[in-house]
Amino acid sequence: MQSSLGPSRKFESEAETLWQQSLSPDGVVQHPVRFVSDTMSSEADWEIRTRVTPAEYFDWVKHHLAEDYAVVGQAGSSPTVTKIEVRFRVIPD
Numbered sequence: 001m002q003s004s005l006g007p008s009r010k011f012e013s014e015a016e017t018l019w020q021q022s023l024s025p026d027g028v029v030q031h032p033v034r035f036v037s038d039t040m041s042s043e044a045d046w047e048i049r050t051r052v053t054p055a056e057y058f059d060w061v062k063h064h065l066a067e068d069y070a071v072v073g074q075a076g077s078s079p080t081v082t083k084i085e086v087r088f089r090v091i092p093d
Contacts, residue, residue, distance in 0.1 A: 007035045007037045007042035007044070008042070011035075011042050011044075012035065012044075015033055015035070015044035016033060018044075018065075018069065019032075019033050019044070019046050021064065021065060021068075022046075022048065022061055022064075022065065023048055024048070024050050024052070024057060024060055024061075024064075026050050026051050026052070027048045027049065027050045028048065028049045028050075029046070029047070029048055030047035030048060030049050031046055031047035032046055033045070033046045034046070054074070055074075058071075058074045
Protein backbone atom coordinates (compact mmCIF):
# COMPACT_ATOMS: atom_id res chain seq x y z
CA MET A 1 0.00 0.00 0.00
CA GLN A 2 1.32 3.47 -0.92
CA SER A 3 2.27 5.74 1.94
CA SER A 4 1.08 9.34 2.01
CA LEU A 5 4.73 10.28 2.62
CA GLY A 6 5.82 9.63 -0.95
CA PRO A 7 5.33 7.70 -4.15
CA SER A 8 5.37 3.93 -4.15
CA ARG A 9 8.51 2.13 -5.25
CA LYS A 10 6.57 0.80 -8.24
CA PHE A 11 5.68 4.35 -9.30
CA GLU A 12 9.29 5.48 -8.89
CA SER A 13 10.49 2.55 -10.99
CA GLU A 14 7.98 3.26 -13.77
CA ALA A 15 8.86 6.97 -13.78
CA GLU A 16 12.59 6.15 -13.97
CA THR A 17 11.90 3.86 -16.95
CA LEU A 18 9.85 6.56 -18.65
CA TRP A 19 12.60 9.14 -18.01
CA GLN A 20 15.19 6.90 -19.65
CA GLN A 21 12.92 6.24 -22.63
CA SER A 22 12.18 9.95 -23.11
CA LEU A 23 15.86 10.83 -23.44
CA SER A 24 16.29 11.46 -27.16
CA PRO A 25 19.53 10.42 -28.89
CA ASP A 26 20.87 13.99 -28.71
CA GLY A 27 19.35 14.66 -25.26
CA VAL A 28 21.28 15.76 -22.19
CA VAL A 29 19.79 15.52 -18.68
CA GLN A 30 19.49 18.98 -17.13
CA HIS A 31 17.63 17.89 -14.00
CA PRO A 32 17.09 14.29 -12.90
CA VAL A 33 13.75 12.83 -11.85
CA ARG A 34 12.13 14.46 -8.84
CA PHE A 35 8.97 13.20 -7.17
CA VAL A 36 6.05 15.07 -5.63
CA SER A 37 3.29 13.22 -3.80
CA ASP A 38 0.25 13.78 -1.69
CA THR A 39 -2.38 11.37 -0.42
CA MET A 40 -4.21 11.28 -3.77
CA SER A 41 -1.51 11.40 -6.45
CA SER A 42 2.14 11.28 -7.33
CA GLU A 43 4.01 13.19 -10.00
CA ALA A 44 7.48 12.96 -11.44
CA ASP A 45 9.31 15.46 -13.58
CA TRP A 46 12.71 15.90 -15.18
CA GLU A 47 14.43 18.22 -17.60
CA ILE A 48 16.17 17.22 -20.81
CA ARG A 49 17.96 19.55 -23.24
CA THR A 50 17.97 18.66 -26.93
CA ARG A 51 19.11 20.37 -30.13
CA VAL A 52 15.72 20.01 -31.81
CA THR A 53 12.70 22.29 -31.54
CA PRO A 54 10.02 21.55 -28.94
CA ALA A 55 7.65 20.42 -31.71
CA GLU A 56 10.24 18.00 -33.12
CA TYR A 57 11.00 16.62 -29.65
CA PHE A 58 7.27 16.22 -28.88
CA ASP A 59 6.76 14.29 -32.12
CA TRP A 60 9.76 12.10 -31.32
CA VAL A 61 8.49 11.36 -27.78
CA LYS A 62 4.94 10.72 -28.99
CA HIS A 63 6.12 8.16 -31.55
CA HIS A 64 8.85 6.65 -29.38
CA LEU A 65 6.54 6.02 -26.42
CA ALA A 66 3.32 5.28 -28.33
CA GLU A 67 3.19 1.55 -27.62
CA ASP A 68 3.55 1.85 -23.84
CA TYR A 69 2.33 5.31 -22.79
CA ALA A 70 -0.35 7.86 -23.60
CA VAL A 71 1.41 11.11 -24.46
CA VAL A 72 -1.47 13.46 -23.78
CA GLY A 73 -0.13 16.94 -24.24
CA GLN A 74 2.54 19.50 -24.81
CA ALA A 75 2.84 22.95 -23.27
CA GLY A 76 5.32 25.71 -23.83
CA SER A 77 5.95 27.64 -26.98
CA SER A 78 9.50 28.74 -26.29
CA PRO A 79 12.04 27.60 -28.89
CA THR A 80 14.10 26.01 -26.11
CA VAL A 81 11.57 24.75 -23.54
CA THR A 82 8.71 22.31 -23.81
CA LYS A 83 6.67 20.39 -21.27
CA ILE A 84 5.32 16.97 -22.18
CA GLU A 85 2.61 15.29 -20.15
CA VAL A 86 2.51 11.53 -20.05
CA ARG A 87 -0.03 9.65 -17.97
CA PHE A 88 0.26 6.16 -16.64
CA ARG A 89 -1.35 4.24 -13.85
CA VAL A 90 0.54 2.07 -11.40
CA ILE A 91 -1.57 -0.77 -10.07
CA PRO A 92 -0.47 -1.89 -6.58
CA ASP A 93 0.61 -5.52 -6.26
